[in-house]
Amino acid sequence: MEDILNKQFDQLQKAIDGIMDLKAKGQSSEEARTSATLMFVALKHANREVKQKIKAGRDKLHLEKNKVDLSRLQLQNLLYEVSHLKKEIIRCQKFKSRDTHLELLSEGDYADRLPNLPAAKEDMSSHKKHLHRLECELRLRKDLDKQYSALLNSKQELLQDNLSQTQRYISFAPALRTLLGATQPLHDALQLSLDVEWKLSAVVKYLPKPLYILFINLQSIQRISDDHTFASEVVGYESEAQMQDLLKEKRSASLQRLKAEDEMDESSKSTLDKALLPHPLHIRITIGAAGSNQLILLIRYFELIKCAAVWAQMNLAGNNGGDTNFVHNILRHLYANDLGNEIPIPGMQYELQNSNISAEECLAHLEAKDFGKPYCWLQGMCSIPTVNSSMVYNHELNLNKNTREIIARISSRWNSWLKLSQQIRGLMYKDVDLYTLKENIYPAGLSCSLVQWTVITLEEFHAQNSDVLKISSDDKGVTYSIYRAVIVRGSAKMECFIRVPSNYPLEIPLWILNVHWNGCHTSQNNSAIKMMEFWTNSLQPTQLEDNERILYAQLFRTIYSFDIFLETEGSIQSTIEYNKEKPYISAFAKRSRARPYKYFKKGSVYAFKQ
Amino acid sequence: MKERDLKRAYNNVLAQAISSSHQYLFAGNLFGDIFVLRLKELDQSSEEPPGKLKLFPQGGHVDINCLAFHGNFLIVGAVGLIYGLLWNEKEETLGPKRSWEIKIPMQVDSVEVPDVNFIWLNHDTNTLFAGCGDGVIYQVSLEDGRIQREYRGHTDYVHSVVGNEAGQIFSGAEDGTVRIWSTTQQEATGLLEPYKNPKLLRPDWGKWIGAVAVNDDWLLCGGGPKASIYHLRSMECSRVFDFPGRVHVCDFVDDCVFIGGEHNHVQSYTLNGTLQANIPVEHTACYSTVWQPAPIKLMSIAGFSNKLHILKDFRFLDSKIELYGNIVGEEDKADAEDEDLNEEHLISQAA
Numbered sequence: 001m002e003d004i005l006n007k008q009f010d011q012l013q014k015a016i017d018g019i020m021d022l023k024a025k026g027q028s029s030e031e032a033r034t035s036a037t038l039m040f041v042a043l044k045h046a047n048r049e050v051k052q053k054i055k056a057g058r059d060k061l062h063l064e065k066n067k068v069d070l071s072r073l074q075l076q077n078l079l080y081e082v083s084h085l086k087k088e089i090i091r092c093q094k095f096k097s098r099d100t101h102l103e104l105l106s107e108g109d110y111a112d113r114l115p116n117l118p119a120a121k122e123d124m125s126s127h128k129k130h131l132h133r134l135e136c137e138l139r140l141r142k143d144l145d146k147q148y149s150a151l152l153n154s155k156q157e158l159l160q161d162n163l164s165q166t167q168r169y170i171s172f173a174p175a176l177r178t179l180l181g182a183t184q185p186l187h188d189a190l191q192l193s194l195d196v197e198w199k200l201s202a203v204v205k206y207l208p209k210p211l212y213i214l215f216i217n218l219q220s221i222q223r224i225s226d227d228h229t230f231a232s233e234v235v236g237y238e239s240e241a242q243m244q245d246l247l248k249e250k251r252s253a254s255l256q257r258l259k260a261e262d263e264m265d266e267s268s269k270s271t272l273d274k275a276l277l278p279h280p281l282h283i284r285i286t287i288g289a290a291g292s293n294q295l296i297l298l299i300r301y302f303e304l305i306k307c308a309a310v311w312a313q314m315n316l317a318g319n320n321g322g323d324t325n326f327v328h329n330i331l332r333h334l335y336a337n338d339l340g341n342e343i344p345i346p347g348m349q350y351e352l353q354n355s356n357i358s359a360e361e362c363l364a365h366l367e368a369k370d371f372g373k374p375y376c377w378l379q380g381m382c383s384i385p386t387v388n389s390s391m392v393y394n395h396e397l398n399l400n401k402n403t404r405e406i407i408a409r410i411s412s413r414w415n416s417w418l419k420l421s422q423q424i425r426g427l428m429y430k431d432v433d434l435y436t437l438k439e440n441i442y443p444a445g446l447s448c449s450l451v452q453w454t455v456i457t458l459e460e461f462h463a464q465n466s467d468v469l470k471i472s473s474d475d476k477g478v479t480y481s482i483y484r485a486v487i488v489r490g491s492a493k494m495e496c497f498i499r500v501p502s503n504y505p506l507e508i509p510l511w512i513l514n515v516h517w518n519g520c521h522t523s524q525n526n527s528a529i530k531m532m533e534f535w536t537n538s539l540q541p542t543q544l545e546d547n548e549r550i551l552y553a554q555l556f557r558t559i560y561s562f563d564i565f566l567e568t569e570g571s572i573q574s575t576i577e578y579n580k581e582k583p584y585i586s587a588f589a590k591r592s593r594a595r596p597y598k599y600f601k602k603g604s605v606y607a608f609k610q
Numbered sequence: 611m612k613e614r615d616l617k618r619a620y621n622n623v624l625a626q627a628i629s630s631s632h633q634y635l636f637a638g639n640l641f642g643d644i645f646v647l648r649l650k651e652l653d654q655s656s657e658e659p660p661g662k663l664k665l666f667p668q669g670g671h672v673d674i675n676c677l678a679f680h681g682n683f684l685i686v687g688a689v690g691l692i693y694g695l696l697w698n699e700k701e702e703t704l705g706p707k708r709s710w711e712i713k714i715p716m717q718v719d720s721v722e723v724p725d726v727n728f729i730w731l732n733h734d735t736n737t738l739f740a741g742c743g744d745g746v747i748y749q750v751s752l753e754d755g756r757i758q759r760e761y762r763g764h765t766d767y768v769h770s771v772v773g774n775e776a777g778q779i780f781s782g783a784e785d786g787t788v789r790i791w792s793t794t795q796q797e798a799t800g801l802l803e804p805y806k807n808p809k810l811l812r813p814d815w816g817k818w819i820g821a822v823a824v825n826d827d828w829l830l831c832g833g834g835p836k837a838s839i840y841h842l843r844s845m846e847c848s849r850v851f852d853f854p855g856r857v858h859v860c861d862f863v864d865d866c867v868f869i870g871g872e873h874n875h876v877q878s879y880t881l882n883g884t885l886q887a888n889i890p891v892e893h894t895a896c897y898s899t900v901w902q903p904a905p906i907k908l909m910s911i912a913g914f915s916n917k918l919h920i921l922k923d924f925r926f927l928d929s930k931i932e933l934y935g936n937i938v939g940e941e942d943k944a945d946a947e948d949e950d951l952n953e954e955h956l957i958s959q960a961a
Contacts, residue, residue, distance in 0.1 A: 467892075467915065468619040507612070518814065527622075527872055527895040527914045534620035572816035572834070588784060589743060590675055591624055591727050591769055591820065591858060591897055592640075592914070609722070 001050055008043050015039055099134055110136035203234055206241035208279045208301040210308055210382035215283055217381070217403045229287065230407055235298075236281035244280055272357060275304045276365050286315075287411045295327060295414045299378065300371055305352070305362055307345050308382050311372030325481075326421060326502070330413045331375060332477065333503035334406070337389060339477045340373030344386035346393065377406055416505045423551040424483070424500075427453040432552065447581060448494075448559045448566075452486040460484075461497050466512050466523055468533070478503050487559055490577055492517035494562050498551075508550055511536045511558060515565070528569070528595050532561040535597040561597045564608060568595045584608040617641055618934040623912035626900045627677035627684065631699060635900065636684055637912055637933065638674030643667050644684070644695075644704065645933050652920055652929065653906045662938045663931070666695075666704040678729040678738070680752060683709065685738070687726030690714050692740060692750070712755050717744050730771045730779075739779060741768030747781055747791070761791050763798045769833065770822045780824055786817030788831050800845060802831070809850055810835040820871065821860040828881070830867055832857030837869050839881065849883045859899050863909070863924055870896035876911055878925065887925040892917050 015036035022029040105113075107129070114136055124132065204215060218232040278300035288294040294315040301308045312327040332339050343349070343359050352359055366372065376394070379386045381403050385395035396402050426432045430450065461482040462469065478501050485496040495514040501507040513533050515521040523530035536558045544553055560582070568587040570578035580587075584596035589610040596608040625638045628649075635647040646664040668674065668686070676687035683694040684704060692712045696705035714724050724743035731738055736752040745764035748757050766784035773779045778799075779791040790800030804810045805817030812834060820833035829840040837851040837860055855873025862868075863878070866886060870876035872895035878887040893913030901909035901924065908928075911919040918931040934940075 523894060525872070525874070525894065530620065530894045530914055531622075534616070537620075538616055573814060585722050586767070588818070589722075589767060590673070590725050592622065592895065593784075593818070593820075 001046075001053065004046050005043075005050070008039065008046055012036065012039050012043065102134075102137065104133050104137055107133065110140070114139055203236070203238045203241075203281065206238055206245075207234060207281050207283075208303070210379075210384050211279070211281070211283055211299065211301045213399065214299065214308075214382045214403070217399050218283070218285065218407075221400065221404050221407070229289070229411055230285055232283055232285045234281055235284050240280035272361060272365050275355065275357065276302055276362060278302055278309075278371060285407075287407070287414055288315075293418055295330075295410070297331075297410075298372070301382075302366075302371075304355075304357075305343050305345060305348055305374070307343060307348075307374045307384055307386075308378050309366050309372045309374045310378050311370055326417045327414075329479075329502040329504075330410065330417055331373070333506060334375070334409060334413065335377050338376045340375040341477075342389055343374055344376045344379055344388055346385065346387040381406055413505070419549055420500070420504060420551060423549050424453075427483075427485070427551065427555070432555075446556075446559050447563050447578075448487050448489040450485060450555065450559070451488050452484070454484050456482050456484045456497070458482055461499060461512075464497055464512050464514070464522075468510065468512060468523070468537070478507070485555070487562055489563065489566060492562075492566055492578075494558075496555075496558060498554075505541060505550075508539075508541060509554060511554060513558065513562075515562070517566070527592060528565055531592075531594060532558070532565055532597060535561055560599070560608075561595075564595055564597055582608055586610075614934070617643075618916050621916040621933055622897075622914045623918075623933070624897045625674055625677040625687070626898045626910055626912050626918075627679040628900050628902055629679050629684075629697060629699070630681065632902055632905055633699075634697075634702075635910055635918075636677055636679070637898075637910075637918060638668075638677050638686065639933075640673050642669050642672035642674060644674065644677075644686075645937070646702065646704070647918070647931065648702070649906050649908065652908060652922075662936050662940075663933065664702060665937045665940070673725070675725050675727055676729045678731050680731055680733070680736075680738075685729060685731075687729050687740060689725050689743075690716075690723035692726055692729070692738070710755055712750055712757070714740070714742055714744075714748060715757070717746075720744055725767065727768055728771045730773055732773060734775075739771045739773060741771040741781055741783075743767040745783060745785070747771055747779065749793070761789075761798070763789055766818075769818065769820050772822055772824055774824050774826070778824075780822050780829060782819030782822040782831050782833065784818045786819060786834070788819055788822055788829070802829075802840060802845065804831060804833075804835040804838060804847075807835070807838075807847060810838055810847070812836065815856055820856065820858045823861045825862045828862070830860050830862060832860055832869065832871075837867075839867065849881065851877075851879050851883060852885075853877055856895070858895060858897050858913075861899060861901075863901060864903075866924070868899065868909075868924070870899060870911060870913070872896075889919070889921065889925075889927050891915075891919050891927075892930065893919075 015032060019029045019032045019036060022032055110133060204212065207215060215232060215234060218230075222230065222232065279302070282298055282300040285297040285299065286294050287297070296313040296315055298311045298313065299308055300311075310331060312331055314327050341363065343352075343362060349359050352362065363373070366374070376386045376388050380394065380396035381399070383396060383399055385393065387393050423432075427450070430453070432450070458480060461480075480499045480501055483498045483500065485498060487494040487496065493516045495516070497512040497514075499510040499512075501509070511533060513523065513529055513536070515526075515529055521529045523533050536554055539550070539554055539557055541550060544550060564582050564584065566578045567580050567582060568584075570576055571580065571587050582596075583606060585607060586596070588594065589596075594610040596610050598609050600607050600609050622640045623637050624640065627636045628634070629636070633649050635649055637645045637647070639645075644666045646666065648661065651661045668688075672686075672688050674686055674688060678685040678687075679697075680694075682697055682699075684697050685692060685694050691714060693708040694710045696709045697703075698705070714726060716723065722743070724746075726740050726742055728741040729738060730741075731752075737758070738750040738752055740748045740750065742748060745762075745767055747761035747764075747768060749759045749761070750756070751758050761779065761781070764781065764783040764785055764787065768781050768783045770782045771779065772781075777793045779793065780788060781791070782788045786803060786805045788802040788804070789798040790802075792799050803817075804819065811817070816834035818833045819831050819835070821831065823830040824842070827842055829842055830837065831840070832838065832851070832853065834856060837853050837857045838847050839849045839851075840847050851867060851869060853869040853871065853873065855871045857869055858871040859876075860867065860869045865881065867879045867881065868876070869879065870891075874890060874892075876889050876891055876896055876899075877885060878889070880886055889911075891911060891913070893911070893915040896911055896913035898912045899909060907922060907924075909921040909924050911921070916933050916935070918933065919927055920929045920931060922928045
């Protein structure tokens, strides 16, 4: 451009110079002037072109400038964003989710509890898994919340209902009072003593609720059954109960302080003492008529473990000692799998955990203080819902029938144990008249005699190597007391080991026999002794008549079997010591050479058969 | 004691039999129960325990004194009668009803119904020989159930009866004698009295003969007296075995002599009298052995205990099979009867 301009300037210069020359020469410059003027046109054109180019360049520059500005802005934005993200990262790093405090269940548990939820996939990252678990947890909690609110609602409804019912009852009161007043002369005329009963129950109303239910039930059963098989009464003072109520109020007011104190300056033993204090009122049930042997049940209620415990005592009319352990066995084995070795209240162990007491401690404490054990059947009588060892929930609602059944059961067990212990005492002091026993009607009688009946230890008993002991029914917490009896006839001696189970009469005493005569014969080496043992042990209580006693009947069977064993065995001995005295037809039968132990009675003919 | 435990503690198995198919073992006891064991279970080489037994109760009043198997029938010798039960091999069941029944006639002078103590079957002639509690051996035709003849002579009950192909019958009895009979002659053709032999007599244990066995040349017997073998032609006692207990079972097994009884071992002797195997058993007394060489070689020993003892090579104890407590479907029943057996009685007593 510059070239063009310069060229044109040069040309113009030349043209002007030419004109100057021409002028100077005085020649006509007209022609030169026209051509020079035309050159101005070209110059003007070039000038315009220059101007145009400058404008284009400026425009371009402006465009570029704009671009630069835009990039700069973007850069600034990005920088800002970076700093923002950095901040975010730091915030994320500092972030702590609240769910870290949550105790989560395992994947499987959720799947169990929320079956309709899609199961977590295997290939999920741990985070996703965690999220899944959290989601499950949320659902679970929502469900529980829903349940909670539903329960709350129903509680509210029930409260409302209660309130309205109470109001209705209260509205009856004035009418009833006037009715009572109006019928007073009628009461007097009929000699009804309603007032007296109301007085009786003055102390009753201080009973804790479960015991109250129990007591009222017992009273009603007692009243409708005329025979006085049992009696119940409330033991304790009204004032003490009132006192405890007051104390409780006070304690709840200063609960926090007291707790702290407890932890501070008292040993755990005495807290247990304090915490497991029974209610000052308790119920005493006496089974058996006055004047005879009585079984006394003391039923106490414990606020802490929310259940009742029972302790049994004996009240022997003749004051003749004997084994008193069996009263506890009666209660322990009243129902199968109800040994009273756990607190049967649902959820109680968690509540105890909160106060740092273990269930075992509680039970040991109850035992040590002679408060007895919290059996499930007892809670049933008190209408306390229970959960037994196999986690079966039970809430007895038919209280009247249930209570009556339990009382009948206890008293029947009590009677059979009384009979048994009388028999054992009789055997120990040889105060037995075997000749009055039922099976002993035939004239010959018994030739053997019982010379000894002693208590031995379980170890001595287990020293007896017998197949019978290997056949152990599943252990149901049954314990045994063992006796050893010695029966003698001539030179022969028989040792009997008798195992009396603690759940008698569900199981009956087991006999193991050893004969010492020409060597030692046991059920291990002599089939005749084994048959004899079978014959004794096969006696079932159902075969007995009402006035018969199981131990006597078993002893009697054993003795006559021993007689028969000696007489049959004696018949083949070279020197005959025992002659046949029992009426049997053949001494041996079958390939097993069975002895005639079985007693048969047909009409007036008695005989022993195989 | 509950009935269940009582039966386990005092199970007395007097009889066993093997089915004609050689696949099933039957055992009967004094509680009137027949156990059936599938022999295949024992043949398995695997370690797993054999399957459970089946039980077919005949009623508590039936004493199962002896068992035999003929055709499709399990023959049961009880008290005063012999009856047959149909065995359905496919379904592995015993017929619930008796298919046939033979009554043992009461003797004029007797007061007791006689036990059927031992059955020997002659499969060739389809006849059954039953040694009974009245001391008589009855020969019964299995075709029509008729009693064909009676062998009289023993003065006390018969413990054991066997025969051989020559038509001779041998019987051992409580009276201490072994009598030899012929199916063609009225009176006994021979008489042995082991107790009169001072080498055999064990005075404290009596003179009874608990078991008799024969093979082609020899007669084996024992009981109160020691077990001994006699040569069949000369009738001379040629060997005495020192089995230390009373003898209730003896047999010739594979050229050996097998003896069991009231002792905690059963023993196997060679014919020369050397002790070959001494097998410990849990029975108070053994009352029955059955054995077969094929298709499953085994011997089963039963007695006064709740276990069958199985020997596979007749020399060493192979396994013990529990009877009660090892029965198909027993568990469910046990649970049901567990609860309060005596309770009803109690309550009624109280009321």
